[in-house]
Amino acid sequence: MNGLFVLHTFPNLWYYKYEYPRRRKIAASVGAYLPPEPRTNYELWMHINEQSPRILKQQLSKHFKYVLFWFGDISNLGGSLLKKFSIKDIRSAHSLFAIASHQPIDSDLLKSRLHMAPLPAIQPDEIKITVKDCPKSVEIQSEFVVDVEITNKSRFVLNSCNPNPVHLSYHWLDNKAIKTIVFEGERTQLIPPLDKAPQKAFISLSAPANQHVYELKVDAPLEAGDYLLRITLVQEGIRWFDQEPVGLIEDIHISVNSKQSL
Numbered sequence: 001m002n003g004l005f006v007l008h009t010f011p012n013l014w015y016y017k018y019e020y021p022r023r024r025k026i027a028a029s030v031g032a033y034l035p036p037e038p039r040t041n042y043e044l045w046m047h048i049n050e051q052s053p054r055i056l057k058q059q060l061s062k063h064f065k066y067v068l069f070w071f072g073d074i075s076n077l078g079g080s081l082l083k084k085f086s087i088k089d090i091r092s093a094h095s096l097f098a099i100a101s102h103q104p105i106d107s108d109l110l111k112s113r114l115h116m117a118p119l120p121a122i123q124p125d126e127i128k129i130t131v132k133d134c135p136k137s138v139e140i141q142s143e144f145v146v147d148v149e150i151t152n153k154s155r156f157v158l159n160s161c162n163p164n165p166v167h168l169s170y171h172w173l174d175n176k177a178i179k180t181i182v183f184e185g186e187r188t189q190l191i192p193p194l195d196k197a198p199q200k201a202f203i204s205l206s207a208p209a210n211q212h213v214y215e216l217k218v219d220a221p222l223e224a225g226d227y228l229l230r231i232t233l234v235q236e237g238i239r240w241f242d243q244e245p246v247g248l249i250e251d252i253h254i255s256v257n258s259k260q261s262l
Contacts, residue, residue: 159193
């Protein structure tokens with residue numbers, strides 16, 4: 001009785017009914033072609049009960065007292081929950097999202113999970129990175145995993161949603177931390193997101209809190225040698241968290257060997 005029913009469905013049937021025919025007409029007007037049927041054969045076989053927004057909301061409301069429903073797509077998960085959609089936006093939205101419950105839903109907290117705005121300055125003690133497991137030596141050009149625990153004591157939820165996602169990442173430096181060998185490390189998404197603290201009904205019903213262990217994927221350097229792996233966070237388009245004023249780093253010394261020497 002205290003759980004949440006979380007739903008995502010594609011397609012929004014209104015897209016096929018209203019938006020796709022409009023796009024076919026535009027394509028035809030410039031000499032291009034779009035097929036009459038936009039669905040793939042797989043979709044035609046598997047989509048037994050494609051949902052329209054009106055019917056979906058009605059069905060959920062029959063069984064749940066509280067229903068939060070919105071339009072969006074994979075690149076814009078918050079969609080109309082974060083910004084009022086025009087009729088054009090509604091018509092062209094690919095996906096439908098909903099959360100239903102017998103208990104009140106914290107919409108503000110949900111919005112913070114689905115949107116990542118530029119963060120203001122974070123104090124050094126507000127976020128902590130701890131390496132839980134890391135290999136001491138790896139092969140050149142190999143990919144390996146580092147288990148990294150992140151604790152979030154800041155006032156903000158950290159997630160990997162647009163427009164400025166926060167990712168776990170790294171730099172490769174020489175063994176004395178003087179020269180940067182690789183600056184743009186691979187990104188690892190914060191899934192699940194890091195809440196600012198366990199609080200309110202919505203949080204208590206879901207797995208993530210303000211601490212989690214993530215599997216950071218790392219690409220080893222191209223040449224053998226002793227290196228320093230500097231692990232940190234990055235908010236895309238804003239800042240690396242190893243820079244001031246945060247200075248958030250965890251340094252690990254790793255020996256990178258040729259395949260013959262392992």
